[in-house]
């Protein structure tokens with residue numbers, strides 16, 4: 001039977017690249033994002049029924065519920081839940097004095113709570129698979145001990161640090177049921193979020209993350225937080 005992945009942020013730079021890798025490997029891709037774009041339309045044209053798209057706003061509980069209904073109508077099991085949707089705003093680049101704290105809530109809702117909403121709705125399907133892998137795309141910006149020396153990115157960094165903590169709790173709770181959680185820093189990628197000065201193509205990151213998942217999928221005692229190539233990240 002073909003493997004099935006549920007993928008958020010599927011219209012984005014990393015998400016669409018990851019969808020393509022999965023499709024090349026023969027997987028069924030159930031994709032979600034705020035809206036379709038040229039990238040998702042091309043995947044649908046190239047891969048037909050193996051790539052299906054449904055609108056999804058991970059910050060909206062009702063949208064996540066109806067997306068999950070759509071997923072359940074297409075599969076009885078999810079081999080991989082990949083939370084790649086992410087949000088970043090110019091407010092994140094501001095120094096503390098100019099930073100608009102009240103604008104942080106949306107980022108928190110998308111980056112930290114979105115993956116939790118997704119898993120809560122799709123948990124039974126993840127548990128029904130043999131692989132049981134959940135990948136939450138994190139960031140070096142969420143690391144407190146890392147080498148990053150930014151004096152900005154309060155909301156973005158906080159949202160990813162919160163995602164990291166939530167994922168460690170989930171790992172403790174679901175380890176004995178066999179769910180392998182991974183928190184992956186995908187590298188500084190040349191995407192809408194990463195900008196054109198970034199050093200890594202999202203296609204390269206996506207392929208490495210796919211390989212990483214295959215290596216790590218049953219290793220429940222290994223690190224949770226790592227780079228796209230498997231290098232451990234300090235918390």
Ligand SMILES: NC(=O)c1ccc[n+]([C@@H]2O[C@H](COP(=O)([O-])OP(=O)(O)OC[C@H]3O[C@@H](n4cnc5c(N)ncnc54)[C@H](OP(=O)(O)O)[C@@H]3O)[C@@H](O)[C@H]2O)c1
Nearest residue numbers: 009011012013014034057058085086139188189191193194
């Ligand atoms: N690029 C980097 O250098 C970098 C570094 C570290 C971590 N990351 C993380 O990597 C992941 C992918 O980022 P990317 O570089 O591929 O960025 P991207 O190209 O901007 O893709 C992010 C996707 O998430 C979608 N999205 C935003 N809000 C959403 C919501 N509420 N519900 C559903 N989808 C939503 C975006 O839709 P719209 O475009 O319509 O807003 C976009 O398609 C993110 O989690 C990001 O935080 C990226």
